[in-house]
Amino acid sequence: MTVLAVPGSKSVTARALFLAAAADGVTVLRDPLLSDDTEGFAEGLTRLGYDVERSPGAWRITGRPAGPAAGHAEVFTRDAATAARFLPALAAAGHGTFRFDASAQMRRRPVAPLTEALRTLGVDLAYEGEEGHLPLRVVADGVKGGAIELDASLSSQFLTALLLLGPLTKEGLRIRVTGIVSVPYVEITLAMMRRFGVEVAREGDTFVVPPGGYRAQDYPIEPDASTASYVFAAAALAGRTATVPGLGRDALQGDLRFVDVLERMGARVETTADATTVTGTGRLSGLTVAMRDISDTMPTLAAIAPFADGPVRIEDVYNTRVKECDRLEACALNLRAQGIEVATGRDWIEIHPGTPKPVEIACHRDHRIAMSFAVAGLRTPGTTFDDPGCVKKTFPGFHAFFADLRRTWEV
Known part of the structure; x- marks a missing residue:
């Protein structure tokens, strides 16, 4: 059995940074994720005037329930969707003029459902480029609150941003939601808000x-379940046993349910109070699975699907088309380049058994494409990547981590 510590959760770290900034008092975040996304979020807070003290293993954030200390700020959110969608909501609760911009990749991703909801709440904001996308200027004067409707069919992050904003408004919020995706991520938000007193x-x-606002906390960040999916898939693919501590029965993150998919395919899974273990049995069965609620793990399954003994059909994953790239199409293109038969539709992909040939994987600047096909590379020696560095978004040390795992397992 190999015990593997994976980095902290990106989703939890981002939410914790918002909550800490909004809380009354000093919050300590234990073992936050150190990555381009979370560094970008923390830098955004600093530009907005929050006191963020970063040291090894812990970040201390002095909260400001009244909103940003800065009256004016230019915030560059890099590739981070959480920062690009959460920070404008946080800034709206304060007073001042704040401009948000992002990388070309993040500029292509939508923010309109959130910004239109903020406009309904009376927030003065304007797009400076393409309608519905960053760059965005927010002229903040607090938020009264009230009732709004939100289309969350493209991303649950729009709902999370509004939920997190709610306690900072004068009257609270009633948010009626349509078309929600990735419900487990909303459950993370609600559980963390509860921990911070709401x-x-x-x-x-x-x-x-x-x-009514939030109360500061000493808050530990659990390991990233999406990142753990690569470890679990590797074990299932290589016929080895891998344990990830810190992700047990009470884990916040819904992406841990990926192990249920592996179990359906033939792997053995054991989940205890404080860890999850996956053991490969030498067999992977084909299946049909809906992954709407764990769609960040779709590329992981797609990359290892050719090694199953029957077709793998992944359904209800339209929202993966508006991530860092069109992940559904990126998986299909790479698999076809490897010589695998693939069919796709609006919200599904079907992958047939085959023997992938080693090719250069087109990452599309997407960390999840790179890491997923690195897992499949256990069975396809010679696989390379056109942009291996894109993993810095969530796991800068991934390639070294995975090389160590290969040596340990001698695969």
Whole structure:
């Protein structure tokens, strides 16, 4: 058995940074993820005037319930969707003029569902380029609150941004949601808000967020379940056993449910109070699986799918087309380049068994494409990548980590 410590959760770290900035007092985040996305988020907070002290193993953030200390700020959110979508909501609760921009990749991703909701709440904002996309200017004067409707069919991050904003408004929020995806990520948000002192009520498709603010916490960041999917898939593919501590029965992240998919394919899975273990059995069965709620792990499954004994069909993953790249199409193109038969539709991909040939994987500047096909490379020696450095977004040390794993397993 190989015990592998994976980095902290990107999703949890980003939410914790918002909550810490909004809370009354000093919050300590234990073992936050150190990556381009989270560094960009923390830098954004600093530009907005928050006191962020970073040291090894812990970040200390002095919260400001009244909003950013800066009256004016230029914030560059890099490739980070969480920063690009959460920070404008945080800034709206304060007073001042704040401009948000991002990389060319992030500029292509939508923010309109969130910004239109903020406009409904009376926030003065304007796009400086393409409608519905960054760059964005926010002229903030606090948020009164009230009732709004939100289309969350493209990303749950729009809902999370509004949920996190709710306690900072004068009257709270009633958010009626349509078309929600990635529900487990919303559950992470609600659980973390509860930890910081806010209880959100749910009435059918409506979330009721009370005003009143947050309380500072000493908050540990659990390992990243999406990153752990690469370890678990590698074990299933290589016929080895891998244990990830810190991701047990009470883990916040829904992407841990990826192990249920591996179990359906033939792997053995054991989940205890504080760890999850996957053992490969030498067999992977084909299956049909809906991955709407764990869509960040879709590329992981797609990359190893050719090694199954039957077709693997992944359904209900349209939202993967508006991530860092069109992930569904990127997986299909790379698999076809490897000589694998693939069919796709609007929200599905079907991958047939085969023996992938080693090729240069087109990463499309997407960390999840690179890491997923690195896992499949255990069975396809000679696989290379056109942009191996894109993993810095969430796991800068991934390639060294994975090389160590290969040596340990002698594969």
